[in-house]
Amino acid sequence: MEKIRFLCVILLLGLLFSCKDSGEVASVKIDQQLAESELPVAQLKKRLEAQGFQTFNYIDEKTMDTILMQQYFIAFLKSGPNRSQSKAEADSLQALHLAHLGSMYEQGYADISGPFGDNGDIRGITIYNVPTQEMADSLAKMDPIVKSGRLAIEIHPWWAAKGYKLR
Known part of the structure; x- marks a missing residue:
């Protein structure tokens, strides 16, 4: 099971960080992100709100910069009620799951996904970059x-500063 989890993490990271020269959707999303990073906060806020996103500003007391906060949605993927699949079925579902997450990323709907490292009830997360909880x-x-019922979801609104990256 640990080998499968490790391979899934590697595959997912590869999907998330690979360059796709042939994907119009991926290049459009990258172009949009570059354009957003160059916009003044007020214009970016106006653009996001016109698309239905919830936002608010705050002033960083240290730098005095205006920080734009955007609402995202975190989907907690939890153990579902139907975990009785054979190993082959579970492996097939996992491959389809990773393909789905890769597609969500490529289409610009999800910004990051990944499994948790323990064997708890909450198996992983996906952060959706969409305007409503219903859409997420x-x-x-x-x-x-x-x-299939192997995983179930629980979604919560989550706020993050626009344009900041993981480190």
């Missing part, structure tokens, strides 16, 4: 592993 819920429920 709908996209998460399209995941074949969720449809």
